[in-house]
Amino acid sequence: MLIGIDDTDSPLRMCTTYIGTALARELRSASFYVKRLFLIRLNPNIPYKTRGNAAVALDVEGDPELAFRIACGVVERMADFEAENTHPGVVVTKERPPAEFYERVVKDICELGEAIEILEGAGALYKGYKNGRGLIGATAAVCSQLEDHTFEILVYRKEENLGTPRRLDRGSFFLADAATYPHTWDTVDRANDLVVCAPHTPDPVLFGIRGESPFWVAYARAFVQSEEAGFEQIFCTNQGTDAHLIDSPGAVLQENRSYLLEGLVASAPKTEPGGHVWFALKRHGITIRCMAYEPTKNFREIVRLLIPGDSVKVAGSFKKGSINLEKMKVLAVSRVCQMRPPVCAICNRRMTSAGKGKGYKCRTCRSRSMEAEIVEVSRKLEPCWKETPPCARRHIAMPLVRLREVECPSEGARDR
Ligand code: ATP
Numbered sequence: 001m002l003i004g005i006d007d008t009d010s011p012l013r014m015c016t017t018y019i020g021t022a023l024a025r026e027l028r029s030a031s032f033y034v035k036r037l038f039l040i041r042l043n044p045n046i047p048y049k050t051r052g053n054a055a056v057a058l059d060v061e062g063d064p065e066l067a068f069r070i071a072c073g074v075v076e077r078m079a080d081f082e083a084e085n086t087h088p089g090v091v092v093t094k095e096r097p098p099a100e101f102y103e104r105v106v107k108d109i110c111e112l113g114e115a116i117e118i119l120e121g122a123g124a125l126y127k128g129y130k131n132g133r134g135l136i137g138a139t140a141a142v143c144s145q146l147e148d149h150t151f152e153i154l155v156y157r158k159e160e161n162l163g164t165p166r167r168l169d170r171g172s173f174f175l176a177d178a179a180t181y182p183h184t185w186d187t188v189d190r191a192n193d194l195v196v197c198a199p200h201t202p203d204p205v206l207f208g209i210r211g212e213s214p215f216w217v218a219y220a221r222a223f224v225q226s227e228e229a230g231f232e233q234i235f236c237t238n239q240g241t242d243a244h245l246i247d248s249p250g251a252v253l254q255e256n257r258s259y260l261l262e263g264l265v266a267s268a269p270k271t272e273p274g275g276h277v278w279f280a281l282k283r284h285g286i287t288i289r290c291m292a293y294e295p296t297k298n299f300r301e302i303v304r305l306l307i308p309g310d311s312v313k314v315a316g317s318f319k320k321g322s323i324n325l326e327k328m329k330v331l332a333v334s335r336v337c338q339m340r341p342p343v344c345a346i347c348n349r350r351m352t353s354a355g356k357g358k359g360y361k362c363r364t365c366r367s368r369s370m371e372a373e374i375v376e377v378s379r380k381l382e383p384c385w386k387e388t389p390p391c392a393r394r395h396i397a398m399p400l401v402r403l404r405e406v407e408c409p410s411e412g413a414r415d416r
Helices: 016-029 066-078 100-107 112-122 136-145 168-179 214-221 297-305 400-407
Strands: 004-005 033-039 054-061 089-093 125-127 151-158 207-210 231-237 244-246 256-266 276-282 288-293 309-318 322-331 336-340 373-377 386-387
Touching: 004 016, 004 066, 004 136, 016 033, 016 054, 016 066, 016 151, 016 231, 033 100, 033 136, 054 136, 066 089, 066 125, 089 112, 089 136, 100 112, 100 136, 112 125, 125 136, 125 400, 151 214, 168 207, 168 214, 207 214, 214 231, 256 322, 276 297, 288 297, 288 309, 297 322, 297 386, 386 400
Parallel strands: 033 231, 244 256, 288 322
Antiparallel strands: 004 054, 004 089, 033 054, 089 125, 151 207, 151 231, 256 276, 256 309, 276 288, 309 322, 322 386, 336 373
16 A cells, blocks of 8 residues: 655644654554655645655555554644644555656646545545645655656654754765765765755754665765764655656746756846846747856856857746746857957968958058958857756756766766
8 A cells, every 4th residue: 555645844843754754663563564665756836835845655565444544643643733834634545546646746736626536536545634735745645656766865853852953973974975976966065065965944854865776875874973863764756856847848838837948048147136147048939037046056157158049958947937947958059259360371470450341451561351260269168967056956856966877978077
């Protein structure tokens, strides 16, 4: 059976992955066989999200009715029901409903009625608390079938430490990264000298390490020195897979969806007050603003190298009429040519201008030429993918370390 839960936390307290892990422990102690836990990221632009729009699914063997009672009990005991925007959902289904609903929830915006229709169709046991919205994410989680997936080990705090500053040995994260990258990623952001895998919010997560397999995340975790941890759990996840991107849509884009778009740079990048950089992208005869916000740090340097006519593919969310860039592939750079006086064919010296519209003259032998020399200016930008740094990365966005092997094998090491 599959168990889905969502919308159990608030900005002040709790985390759905923590409740999922607590549920797995409780099921195991009731003799259920808990095979795997899934951390499923959904549409990252959803306005109701607390943090990263995550839902959790558990793949379990045992009695569904009992599992449902246990799951509801854990959620009722642990979820932050007092928070205005917390609306938990619990789902237990023997069969996995069609994956299409997951695809919609990760890319689009869905209604509660759609989730209930799926659950009824699957003969699932389900319970929506308060306005029941959490059933959307909980249903999507049990529908998900991850063709592409990664792993994350989440290490949780002991209850007595909650609310206190996290005690973490910064250097140990850099060691963990050095020993396991590129099999793990987004543990630290070397260019910005930051540990990025530990939250600063008051939730129970101490830190989480992302990577390509359970082995690599567990190996990296072993390097980390910190306050004594509570329990920990490895999740199989759609993080780092770009599951949210709608590839090559038509001309009209919808707010709060994320896209992969190809087009031509239509205006030179401009830096706005606050350090935000933008350029216009033209596709299907329509121009769209592409934003690299200040938190994307060094990525903005790359964006500033674009010039009109460059051909690019951009990935990002469409919000308030702009694409918020997550990464960008430079497909082809346009040629920039400069004119300069030609070299004199007789004395081999560079000529000088003879005045506007009068061509060029040689100061030594006085010969003349009307033809300028055309030289191509070399561009600092090469066709390749460029991405926002780890400190600005969305959970679901695919880091280039995963993409690069396929698309840019010559580039090798990371952008650091
Ligand atoms: P955390 O990551 O800390 O668990 P969160 O960021 O996942 O928190 P939730 O508290 O789960 O945020 O809130 C997201 C809410 O939005 C849930 O009720 C979920 O069912 C709903 N939701 C998620 N995706 C969609 C979607 N595509 N369309 C409509 N509702 C959605």
